[in-house]
Amino acid sequence: MTMADLELRNLSKTFRKQTILRDISLCVPDGSFTILLGPSGCGKSTLLRIIAGLEPQTSGQVLIGGVAVDHLEPAARDIAMVFQQYALYPHLTVRENLAFALTIRRLPRPDIEARIAEAAQLLDIQSLLNRKPKDLSGGQRQRVAMGRAIVRKPKLFLFDEPLSNLDAQLRTTMRIELKSLQQRLRATMIYVTHDQVEAMTLGDRIVLLEGGRIRQEAAPDDLYRAPADPFVAAFIGTPGMNLWSGQVTTRGDRLQFQNGDLTLPIPFLMEQQPSLNSITLGIRPEDILLTPQPGALPVEVAVELIENLGAELLIHCRVGDSRFVVRSVRGGPVQQNHSLTIYLPQDKLHLFVDDRRLDASTALPS
Known part of the structure; x- marks a missing residue:
């Protein structure tokens, strides 16, 4: 799986004269697990959508693997995104959901089947491949949503609060699985959450946002032991x-x-x-x-x-x-x-x- 680093240069976003993001500059290393953390309304989901190409920035640049992608549509950025809502097609089986994006890209059928088998083994969903989403639990649906991202073999994985709809015990289980998955894939992942426990347990680095700006960027232990200001503390x-x-x-x-x-x-x-x-x-x-x-x-x-x-x-x-x-x-x-x-x-x-x-x-x- 080919991964890439991400760089944001002086990124700002204004909507109806309201500043959503203020001069965000950030480097996400290849193979890292970076968390965008902050309270509701701080701009973290907007930032993720700009990275994905789902929303334009007002100013600044987005670079993936050292190449500016601002002019590229989402499909051309080689990014996979997992949302809070599972975004599964209800009329398709799990196998068909996993295959959908690959079929659109006209991959050969043997390649599609090989990727599905690899993702199903990674996520332990082999027994679910012939079921439809309505027959799955919340945790199983989330695994399938992650599987849809994995089969694409993207340069970047983006997660927008994917565990927020799960109960507390299942969130803990899925956190462990997601961290293990990232380490096995050595994937570059960017994960949005308002839950600081999720951030501390999942991330290599945490970017804490408030009011549309970065308050501190650091490793979890550094953020805990040496907060930059009272808000972070x-x-x-x-x-x-x-x-x-x-x-x-x-x-x-x-x-x-x-x-x-x-x-x-x-x-x-x-x-x-x-x-x-x-x-x-x-x-x-x-x-x-x-x-x-x-x-x-x-x-x-x-x-x-x-x-x-x-x-x-x-x-x-x-x-x-x-x-x-x-x-x-x-x-x-x-x-x-x-x-x-x-x-x-x-x-x-x-x-x-x-x-x-x-x-x-x-x-x-x-």
Whole structure:
């Protein structure tokens, strides 16, 4: 199967004076699994449709394998797309659905049968080939939809929220199958979703969009550990990062963060003191401790609610107007409507100045 890289250069889309996409530049390497992630209305499906040639861009270029394809119709771009709706012909069998696009392209019948057999084996749908879509489950229909893409042997696979109509358990199963399929095919895949769990588990790289622009592009682990701004920090993670906006005050030669009743020393010395009204401090729920640790900052909180998830708890806490969520394993002295001391490891704190991450390149350890 011949794959190709994808490059987007300064891509923008305006519709009825509304900007849908803003100056998108992106490189998708050959053989990679790239996720377009973001909330509803951020432009990710529009971007996918532009790549496929189903919708024109206002400005910018789309290149596949180093060749500009803006002037090409969808059929000429050598792309296969799998939609949220399965788009199967109800009057045709699975075999006929798989063969349809190849028949239109006038491939020899032996080649068509060989491709169908290969895709059916990859997707474990050999026993379904003589059935019609109405006789299939949701998961089986989605496998057939993927099979229709595979038999075409395209340069790029595009997926537009293909698992969103499936129940939670089946989505998990299909995620595993899709990731395995991508690795076996070594295919270049671009996948649109609003589900950050899907994004984190499937992708080699995640492109997080909001308001028609890229907020951050990174490997899943980098996106989780070093979010570029508060939006990324809150969007990635279940639950998202605890974030508080506050002021910076000085105590001796150290800086402190203050948000109402919450006061914490900032474990950085900044070269220039930032604007006092644009400081955001954050920590992930799973990084907060219930037992003391050297260097961790103790905070007395009130426990408002405990969510029991079975193997772990989500503990909702408050200090004045500042709220925390703590993710913890079961056990320990945690009771609703009681006080609790939690501990914030200083190396797990995230600081954002003017909505940009402050990290080791712009701060010195205290």
